[in-house]
Amino acid sequence: MLDYGPDSILMKGLDGRNWRLKDYEAREGYAALRKLLGEKVDPTALVNDLKKSALRGRGGAGFPTGLKWSFMPRQFPGAKYVVCNSDEGEPGTCKDRDLLRYNPHAVIEGMIIAGYAMSATAGYNYIHGEIWEVYEQFEQALAEARAAGYLGQNILGSGYNFELYAHAGYGAYICGEETALLDSLEGKKGQPRFKPPFPASYGLYGKPTTINNTETFAAVPWIVRNSGDAFLALGRPNNGGTKLFSVTGHVARPGNYEVKLGTPFARLLEMAGGMAGGRRLKAVIPGGSSMPVLPADVMMRTDMDYDSIAKAGSMLGSGAVIVMDERTCMVRALERLSYFYFEESCGQCTPCREGTGWLYRVVNRIENGAGRMEDLALLDNVADNIAGRTICALGDAAALPVKSFLKHFRNEFVHHIEHQHCLVTGEIEPRWGRAGAQMHKIAEAA
Amino acid sequence: MLSADSLRKIDGEIAKYPADQKQSAVMSALIIAQDEKGWLSNETMDAVAQYLGMPPVAVYEVATFYSMYNLQPTGKYKITLCTCLPCGLQGSLAAADHLRGKLGIDFNETTADGRFTLKEGECMGACAMAPVLLVNNKKMHDYMTNEKLDQLIKDLR
Numbered sequence: 144m145l146d147y148g149p150d151s152i153l154m155k156g157l158d159g160r161n162w163r164l165k166d167y168e169a170r171e172g173y174a175a176l177r178k179l180l181g182e183k184v185d186p187t188a189l190v191n192d193l194k195k196s197a198l199r200g201r202g203g204a205g206f207p208t209g210l211k212w213s214f215m216p217r218q219f220p221g222a223k224y225v226v227c228n229s230d231e232g233e234p235g236t237c238k239d240r241d242l243l244r245y246n247p248h249a250v251i252e253g254m255i256i257a258g259y260a261m262s263a264t265a266g267y268n269y270i271h272g273e274i275w276e277v278y279e280q281f282e283q284a285l286a287e288a289r290a291a292g293y294l295g296q297n298i299l300g301s302g303y304n305f306e307l308y309a310h311a312g313y314g315a316y317i318c319g320e321e322t323a324l325l326d327s328l329e330g331k332k333g334q335p336r337f338k339p340p341f342p343a344s345y346g347l348y349g350k351p352t353t354i355n356n357t358e359t360f361a362a363v364p365w366i367v368r369n370s371g372d373a374f375l376a377l378g379r380p381n382n383g384g385t386k387l388f389s390v391t392g393h394v395a396r397p398g399n400y401e402v403k404l405g406t407p408f409a410r411l412l413e414m415a416g417g418m419a420g421g422r423r424l425k426a427v428i429p430g431g432s433s434m435p436v437l438p439a440d441v442m443m444r445t446d447m448d449y450d451s452i453a454k455a456g457s458m459l460g461s462g463a464v465i466v467m468d469e470r471t472c473m474v475r476a477l478e479r480l481s482y483f484y485f486e487e488s489c490g491q492c493t494p495c496r497e498g499t500g501w502l503y504r505v506v507n508r509i510e511n512g513a514g515r516m517e518d519l520a521l522l523d524n525v526a527d528n529i530a531g532r533t534i535c536a537l538g539d540a541a542a543l544p545v546k547s548f549l550k551h552f553r554n555e556f557v558h559h560i561e562h563q564h565c566l567v568t569g570e571i572e573p574r575w576g577r578a579g580a581q582m583h584k585i586a587e588a589a
Numbered sequence: 590m591l592s593a594d595s596l597r598k599i600d601g602e603i604a605k606y607p608a609d610q611k612q613s614a615v616m617s618a619l620i621i622a623q624d625e626k627g628w629l630s631n632e633t634m635d636a637v638a639q640y641l642g643m644p645p646v647a648v649y650e651v652a653t654f655y656s657m658y659n660l661q662p663t664g665k666y667k668i669t670l671c672t673c674l675p676c677g678l679q680g681s682l683a684a685a686d687h688l689r690g691k692l693g694i695d696f697n698e699t700t701a702d703g704r705f706t707l708k709e710g711e712c713m714g715a716c717a718m719a720p721v722l723l724v725n726n727k728k729m730h731d732y733m734t735n736e737k738l739d740q741l742i743k744d745l746r
């Protein structure tokens with residue numbers, strides 16, 4: 144049996160093999176859909192209950208799901224779409240892969256219910272290209288649902304029609320941004336669109352579209368079965384339900400853990416086996432690599448919910464908790480993060496296209512002992528000139544780590560510049576900043 | 590240009606989208622074409638463009654934007670190792686060292702016998718299972734200790 148923790152509801156009763164339709168039905172699967180269609184529940188009432196549940200987007204932004212669904216013009220004639228964002232590529236995040244591998248029908252049922260609530264005609268699940276085996280498995284799950292009459296025309300004899308398809312990405316982080324994802328679905332480069340218009344009025348093929356994260360959809364059947372109030376009661380006001388956290392880095396048992404929102408970070412760390420080798424905690428990025436880093440003492444008194452983490456100075460994001468111990472060189476860690484955003488910038492907006500490379504090159508030269516004291520102000524300045532000046536949030540995502548690393552661990556950067564080596568003594572983690580980074584000539588880095 | 594089997598698979602992908610939106614199948618058509626040919630030459634991309642009724646340049650745009658398409662021939666096995674921060678904290682950089690030593694090549698290089706190409710990957714969404722690598726894009730191997738890396742290379746040799 145897979146163990147995601149005692150509070151799990153989405154990942155409860157999974158053993159890694161029981162992902163098939165019959166297994167899911169034995170776990171009350173598709174009961175929510177049967178109830179909605181059988182009782183002809185009013186979609187507005189369904190959306191209102193979802194609002195009550197305080198389910199918030201699990202992909203990163205934390206936007207209230209019920210409110211998002213209410214933006215869809217249900218009366219609009221013609222095609223309307225529901226899209227699932229399974230393009231999980233935020234460094235540190237690996238929860239959607241587990242959901243899709245072990246409980247794919249929960250996502251499918253959630254999407255069918257979303258289609259019913261918003262009068263959508265079809266749905267697409269956009270799956271990260273790197274998890275190809277999961278994509279193929281999802282196709283099998285879809286075939287099962289179709290054969291059982293949960294998808295297609297006149298679902299369960301209700302007169303409701305909904306089709307659902309899987310679409311594979313092929314290696315572009317930016318497609319996790321919802322409008323870039325839509326362009327990618329349309330067979331183009333995945334570059335974010337200007338908003339407004341928002342997808343609810345102009346989405347896939349120009350039709351009203353709602354995009355939610357995999358985990359968000361997976362939570363919907365539970366809410367329909369147990370009520371929005373029950374889901375809300377699991378978490379905290381404005382932070383309903385449980386959340387999957389991917390705990391990575393220097394912990395004894397890296398993995399996914401499902402806990403009630405509001406669970407103290409210390410408890411989550413304990414579930415992940417505590418610090419590997421009994422070392423001391425130094426820093427945590429609590430919501431995926433795009434979110435600000437927090438020092439150990441702040442983190443140890445923070446609870447894991449949207450509002451508490453925001454109050455502590457970061458964001459819950461996708462729930463990717465990257466844990467770093469006392470051996471971690473923060474300059475190296477930032478160098479690797481900065482490289483990621485440089486590599487993944489789609490190139491559409493100048494501040495991001497040029498700025499992410501600039502940030503990487505400056506951090507790279509500090510790490511390699513060629514930094515200058517004025518580089519610290521330069522990093523801040525470049526970061527400030529990216530954040531808020533781009534079409535999508537990737538610019539902010541590249542800038543926030545830089546700002547927060549400098550804010551909380553400035554002394555390490557200063558030490559690197561003054562002494563051309565790391566403040567951390569002994570074994571240093573990660574062993575080098577970016578694999579192959581030594582190939583970059585320092586001169587080039589300037 | 591593409592085999593009947595590939596075209597049949599592409600037809601299956603086209604059927605997922607509205608009749609006037611064949612272009613939506615371009616990503617999967619390129620994946621299918623790459624699986625058949627090993628990489629995407631201009632000739633192959635032109636065939637995909639013609640089949641989907643797209644201007645060739647629109648297909649090149651897609652192929653050059655997404656990192657998992659091979660725009661040049663690779664070794665028989667392309668190994669892409671994730672070296673992002675969370676993986677790096679969990680030993681993937683040591684795994685990269687081991688692979689580089691074992692194969693005698695650096696990232697973006699191919700062994701002299703044309704057997705292996707080594708690539709550095711960005712987040713694969715499997716961070717807790719690091720070190721993680723992909724063989725030819727589609728087969729993921731996780732928790733790659735040095736012993737498991739040795740075994741993998743032995744099996745593929």
